[in-house]
Amino acid sequence: MFGEKFQRKYALTDLGVKNAKQGTLWTVIVNLITMAGICIIYLMMMNFNDVLIKHAYLKGTGMILLLTIVYFILSLFTHMQQYKATYGTVYKEVKGVRIRLAEHLRKLPLGYFGKRDLADLTETIMGDVSRMEHVWSHVIGYLYGAYISTAIIAVIMLLYDWRLTIACLWGVPVAFALLFGGRRLQEKNAKITKKYTLDMADCMQETIETISQIHATGRQEDCLNELYDKIDLHEKKVVKSELISGLIINAASIIMRLGVATTILAGATLIVSGRIDFLVFAVFLLVITRIYAPFDQSLQLIAEMFISQVSANRLMEIEDSQVADGKNSFQPNGHDIVFRHVEFGYDDHPVLKDVSFTAKEGEVTALVGPSGSGKSTLAKLAARLWEVQKGTIEVGGEDISKVDPEVLLRDYSMVFQDVVLFDDTVMENIRLGKRGATDEEVLRAAAAANCDEFVRCMPQGYQTRIGENGARLSGGERQRISIARALLKDAPIVLLDEATASLDVENESKVQGALSELLNQKTVLVIAHRLRTVEAADKIIVLADGKVREEGRPDELMKQKESLYNKMLQLQNTSGIVGV
Numbered sequence: 001m002f003g004e005k006f007q008r009k010y011a012l013t014d015l016g017v018k019n020a021k022q023g024t025l026w027t028v029i030v031n032l033i034t035m036a037g038i039c040i041i042y043l044m045m046m047n048f049n050d051v052l053i054k055h056a057y058l059k060g061t062g063m064i065l066l067l068t069i070v071y072f073i074l075s076l077f078t079h080m081q082q083y084k085a086t087y088g089t090v091y092k093e094v095k096g097v098r099i100r101l102a103e104h105l106r107k108l109p110l111g112y113f114g115k116r117d118l119a120d121l122t123e124t125i126m127g128d129v130s131r132m133e134h135v136w137s138h139v140i141g142y143l144y145g146a147y148i149s150t151a152i153i154a155v156i157m158l159l160y161d162w163r164l165t166i167a168c169l170w171g172v173p174v175a176f177a178l179l180f181g182g183r184r185l186q187e188k189n190a191k192i193t194k195k196y197t198l199d200m201a202d203c204m205q206e207t208i209e210t211i212s213q214i215h216a217t218g219r220q221e222d223c224l225n226e227l228y229d230k231i232d233l234h235e236k237k238v239v240k241s242e243l244i245s246g247l248i249i250n251a252a253s254i255i256m257r258l259g260v261a262t263t264i265l266a267g268a269t270l271i272v273s274g275r276i277d278f279l280v281f282a283v284f285l286l287v288i289t290r291i292y293a294p295f296d297q298s299l300q301l302i303a304e305m306f307i308s309q310v311s312a313n314r315l316m317e318i319e320d321s322q323v324a325d326g327k328n329s330f331q332p333n334g335h336d337i338v339f340r341h342v343e344f345g346y347d348d349h350p351v352l353k354d355v356s357f358t359a360k361e362g363e364v365t366a367l368v369g370p371s372g373s374g375k376s377t378l379a380k381l382a383a384r385l386w387e388v389q390k391g392t393i394e395v396g397g398e399d400i401s402k403v404d405p406e407v408l409l410r411d412y413s414m415v416f417q418d419v420v421l422f423d424d425t426v427m428e429n430i431r432l433g434k435r436g437a438t439d440e441e442v443l444r445a446a447a448a449a450n451c452d453e454f455v456r457c458m459p460q461g462y463q464t465r466i467g468e469n470g471a472r473l474s475g476g477e478r479q480r481i482s483i484a485r486a487l488l489k490d491a492p493i494v495l496l497d498e499a500t501a502s503l504d505v506e507n508e509s510k511v512q513g514a515l516s517e518l519l520n521q522k523t524v525l526v527i528a529h530r531l532r533t534v535e536a537a538d539k540i541i542v543l544a545d546g547k548v549r550e551e552g553r554p555d556e557l558m559k560q561k562e563s564l565y566n567k568m569l570q571l572q573n574t575s576g577i578v579g580v
């Protein structure tokens with residue numbers, strides 16, 4: 001019952017399964033003890049019978065009192081245990097699942113994030129886990145506990161009087177059949193509601209992210225109207241979904257409670273025909289006041305369980321995605337990067353076709369080519385940020401697709417166009433380059449990357465927080481911090497994608513000085529639109545239409561009058577346009 005299928009169905013951790021078992025066990029005990037209360041009333045009624053018929057004193061009062069006290073203490077104790085096993089453990093489970101998801105996301109290849117956007121993933125980690133939190137605490141233990149305890153009680157009732165048991169419980173399977181019959185409809189509605197929730201979250205996130213462009217283009221009203229429409233639509237879908245669930249649950253509950261009428265009818269008939277005495281009938285009347293309570297709760301819980309399946313499936317979808325893993329040791333023989341017949345595309349869009357070249361250690365290899373030819377993609381493949389679809393990439397003779405990306409990336413320093421900074425101090429943002437680097441090391445790298453001047457003007461110098469993704473910095477300042485980080489890391493492979501694109505001429509020449517220190521004796525793969533910046537490269541790879549068109553030293557390529565490199569150079573010299 002609580003096997004692997006169960007664990008997947010509810011997206012539980014191992015600890016969650018253990019908690020679910022305990023929650024179920026305590027619910028069964030609580031339900032059985034609650035029903036045992038009827039036995040005490042039954043005992044009293046038997047004695048009342050003696051009082052009424054034989055006019056005898058009420059016997060066993062002391063025993064009944066003792067049983068009542070024991071019943072009260074047991075009830076209190078088991079309820080507390082049930083509470084601890086369900087509500088008390090759920091926060092640990094929520095924490096465990098969120099950490100497990102975050103760990104998994106960390107190991108997924110970049111390609112995964114192209115398929116699911118940020119709002120979608122945030123909704124899974126926050127919204128879906130919250131929905132499951134309710135299922136883990138309120139549903140699983142109570143539902144499975146209700147199934148087991150009611151099955152036990154039903155068997156006892158059948159042994160006692162099968163006719164009244166059938167009269168009492170016939171509505172239960174019918175109610176459940178109705179509920180399970182409506183399952184598809186409820187799941188479909190839950191999926192639709194989720195889609196509209198994501199649409200709304202997406203629109204909200206996009207509006208916030210692009211707020212400056214919205215103001216600049218005067219589109220405030222259009223954007224707000226779009227957002228209001230999405231909120232309206234979401235509300236309508238939620239109301240519809242709740243209404244359908246409510247209708248099904250209430251109809252099932254009414255059918256189940258028809259059992260009260262049939263029990264009274266059957267009981268009266270059986271008494272009149274002398275087949276049962278009043279005491280048996282009275283016991284069943286007492287039972288029906290309690291027997292439906294766990295079922296009633298179950299109907300609600302099952303409906304919630306159906307709806308929660310959408311969330312559980314979304315959690316499992318992340319967990320089932322193939323992570324980029326590999327061996328934990330990386331001991332290459334040198335750091336030459338060798339591309340062998342590499343092919344790659346985003347979804348159905350092929351970008352690189354049969355790309356082969358070598359970027360040698362101690363040399364600067366520059367990638368040039370028209371916009372969209374695949375230069376940045378190549379750089380990302382070189383660091384296994386994406387997985388090649390055909391061919392191999394080797395570093396020092398080791399196939400990088402066999403090495404754990406975390407281990408592999410220890411040998412890489414990267415400065416990309418899209419700098420990623422954290423809402424922390426300048427000092428800590430630079431220190432990310434090398435875990436455990438001393439303040440002196442950080443300051444040395446910052447000075448070499450020409451950060452000193454602008455950081456010292458900040459209110460708390462290197463201890464100033466720079467806002468979300470460095471929002472309080474200019475593009476050039478952000479890029480200099482990223483270069484300082486790379487200098488600090490001092491890894492044997494350096495990938496530079498438009499590393500100095502956001503710098504003015506004065507800063508660029510200063511940073512170039514720092515970069516030449518960083519690049520010394522490394523394997524360097526550099527992408528630059530400004531061909532001037534790669535004139536000193538040891539080797540140039542010219543990419544066009546996803547293929548290596550030309551390869552050689554800059555002076556060699558320049559000598560070839562018809563070379564694409566030469567044409568790009570001439571175009572740049574005559575027009576001053578840097579993007580080719």
Ligand SMILES: Nc1ncnc2c1ncn2[C@@H]1O[C@H](COP(=O)(O)OP(=O)(O)OP(=O)(O)O)[C@@H](O)[C@H]1O
Pocket residue numbers: 114346349351369370371372373374375376377378
């Ligand atoms: N994450 C992505 N998802 C889908 N397509 C992408 C993605 N990144 C890039 N592309 C596409 O892949 C192609 C190559 O892009 P890439 O950024 O590698 O080119 P590039 O030569 O570096 O361009 P540029 O010089 O303009 O920076 C382009 O057609 C681009 O639209």
